[in-house]
Amino acid sequence: MTALELIGLVNQVLFIGLFVAVLVAAVRQPTRTRLDALLLFGSAASVVILGRLADWLGFSGQPWVGSVTLLLLNVAPLAMLRLVDDFSDSPRWVQMAGLVAFVAIGILGFILPVTNETVLIATMAFLVVVGGYAAVAFARQSQRTRGITRRRMTAVTVGAGAFIAALLVAFVGALDPDLAQTTRPVTQLLALVAVSAFFLGFTPPRWVRLVWRDPDVRRFLERSTQIIGVTDDYAALTQMQAAAADAFGANGAVIGVAVPERGTLRYAARSGWEEYPDDLYVGGRAFTDRRRVVVLDSAAFDPENVEAYRRVGARTVIASPIVTDGEPLGVLTIFASRAPIFAEDDLWLLDLLASHTGVLLEARALSAQASDLRAREDAARLKEEFISAAAHDLRTPLTVVLGQAELLQRRILRRPNEPPDPASIGRIVREAHRLRDLVTELLDAQRLEESRAVLRFQRVDLRQVVQTVVERHREYGATLEADLAALELSVEADTGRMEQVVENLVENALKYGGDAPPSIRAWAADEQALVSVVDHGIGIPEPERERVFERFFRASNAHSITDTGIGLGLYICRRIVEAHGGGIWFEPTPGGGSTFTLSVPIARRNAEAHGMTVDPAADAAPPMDAAWNPTPALSTDSAHADA
Ligand code: ADP
16 A cells, blocks of 8 residues: 555545544534534545445446535535534525535536536636635634634634645646646645544534633633722623633623622623613523523524624523522623534533632622721721820820829918919920820821811912921021022912921921931922921831831830820821822931921922923813812812912
């Protein structure tokens, strides 16, 4: 046996083997696609079998063998045409024309000898035109689809391409017998490629489907774990749906979430939430019956809602209820415009995705509950923190006030005529002031925390704010260096609140700043007015720096200076500055110490005076109240200068 004969034999065995495989699949589940695939493979296999029989029985030279072979061969393109229609839309006239051509050439093959040039050319034209049409149709379909469907369509495109190539080469061999030696093995090889590719595309065996699906299923699982963290329900569901549709290479997927109190299913549709009675559509049926539903033709299954299915391209629909712990949570529906997208063994995947979706929904519900609980715990902890801070920090001055007052009382009772001790009274007054400041700070922090503080915005020169604070401290004898911009630093701000912030920074700089006098600087940059307070004191230990603006935070080295702070000042500063649309941050001063800087957006006209370009879009900025209140923490009052 020559190598060529061997290839030929292997080919024939494969053709027949594939035919048997498709036959078994079609008997198990006789869908239209499987029957059409059976026609295709049956054509190849029957040509092979007829050839063999003719050889064995010695009638291979008979003209009717040629005619029948031609007829059987032409069944292949006809089957391809039908398969094109199974997987994408092909006009009716194309199908009809194919059938007419098939019959015409068949009759021609019986009237004229098959070696007749007219018959040969007509057959060749039929094969090439139909094969080419199928190749283009499948290539376009593969562009339009995703996942496993795309892989299948690519295989079919390769098959159709190889099919035409095989025929062309065969006919070249038939027209020029000198080339037959070369063309025959090439034809055999191409035919093998075509049949194998068709087999993979039209009736992929289970293991091929598993391998092809693997990356998509993996991606679904990867994407789905991220979905747990997505806070917006709508976004989470649409992402989950897209992942499920991709895993199937289907047109789309929808997840209906049960709303038991209303007897509905809620869907994240393209245009927003939509709610339907929980027995509507294929999904509703799966949900109420608590079982998987497979519908090959939605129009036949649910004629009343044809329009709804057509709108989303849902001809074939499969749906599986989402159940966790025996509780129906909803339903996962996957749909495609073409039936063959789904195969029998896809249904395990549907069930898998449905139960995975159930786990995800449950996880989301749990994490929502958990964050609810956390919020409540946070609120409770906040209250506790306030109470314990108040208890701790009010106690010291209160003890002093009480002690001194009792002392005075005893003295007056013992020696009523003696004048009271001014030092004691001074101590009482000082501690009472401290007490008042602490209470104010506590209340203020709580108001800011609960968004109850009101801001009154007006146009102010930030240099003026700084100047006021500096002068006040100088009056009390503090040494402060100030370096203020030459030009006005006009900002929209609550003057009292801004003073409070600067005051706090300066007080801290004096408190924690050591012997070297702190300095304060005000300037403009990048459309911001900035104020820096620089000291050369104890600084803040590196690992604690990012926490300085937290509520009740005191650095570990603060106690070496004083025990009077409660760690609310900087927290309050941050809330106020943020409510002005600005920011505040800490940097270590080179050589030691702290630098605190705050920034607030500079007013428009003023920005231009500082030589800055201003975004024209800012003209369309929302009204002051909204624009100046980027954090909802503070409510604002629109009593600004322009009003
Ligand atoms: P406190 O009332 O404790 O001063 P603050 O909120 O004003 O509260 O400051 C929080 C903590 O940040 C302080 O306890 C201190 O540890 C640290 N801190 C603030 N300003 C300075 C500074 N200028 N130098 C060093 N540490 C500072």
